Amino acid sequence: MYLLIKQRKFIKNVPVALTVYSLSLFISFWLITKHGSGTYMPLFMPFMLALVYELYKTNSFKNVPLRLVLVLYLIIGVYGMVEIIYKNFSEVYLPVSYERLRNVIPDKKKGLVPLTFFFNEYERHARLLSNENFHFHATKTDSMPGQMAHWAHQNKLDFVLMDYNNNPEDFYPKAGSPALPFYKLTYYDGRFAVYKGQD
Structure with missing residues (x-):
């Protein structure tokens, strides 16, 4: 300058x-x-x-x-x-990383995912909302993970996918947290976490 x-x-x-x-x-x-x-x-x-x-x-x-x-x-x-x-x-090429998650995220399910997940994976699921969808509706609070879980449940989402390395968000719970309201941790590899809805 x-x-x-x-x-x-x-x-x-x-x-x-x-x-x-x-x-x-x-x-x-x-x-x-x-x-x-x-x-x-x-x-x-x-x-x-x-x-x-x-x-x-x-x-x-x-x-x-x-x-x-x-x-x-x-x-x-x-x-x-x-x-x-x-x-x-x-790092592993991002679409390959998501492809490796296919065995832990069932097909035809609805989920909240990072925006990058839409590349190559969109057609495998009934409905996907990106993290930006939640940000649009969110109010900044001390309990963002809980707010996100309630929002996901209200939107009838079956799973929540989190990428702690590539797309960390302020509403992510502490890495490896075993549960969120309405959701349970079913997969965590140090980078990706998958929370599935509890029946």
């Missing part, structure tokens, strides 16, 4: 394609990343760094604190990208 302000009169010297693309990235970054922005960082960092480089190269100046901040941002950015890339390559 400091560089954009200090070098604002030189922005016109930056290649047009980089300017337009950077502006598009900044706008889309602001629109789609209200939280969890680190997930999208590998897409944006190379162009941010190119823009910073072009602005500095156009009219280079000696400013030791700025250089230290830029180096620090570079280190943090590279570390963050490597961490995300490593996480993506070290």
Whole structure:
């Protein structure tokens, strides 16, 4: 931001394609990343760094604190990208993870699931509601898991699927909790938990 302000009169010297693309990235970054922005960082960092480089190269100046901040941002950015890339390559492909859960979630049942569950699994179930459906109706309380369980029961859902690694939610109970109102833990592997309705 400091560089954009200090070098604002030189922005016109930056290649047009980089300017337009950077502006598009900044706008889309602001629109789609209200939280969890680190997930999208590998897409944006190379162009941010190119823009910073072009602005500095156009009219280079000696400013030791700025250089230290830029180096620090570079280190943090590279570390963050490597961490995300490593996480993506070290975890099982998400659709495969959900496919492995098929033997613990009966077909044709209704459930509350993470939004990512809809990929490849949607047609196997009678009705699925995403976590966002519950968030839309939820009121922030000290007992979010209980509120979620009552809401799921009112909506006649047969199971609740939770992903503690990829999609942790504020309404998830403590990992491995044996029961919720109307629901009992039937599967937990350290990442996924499946609660089924009690008859």
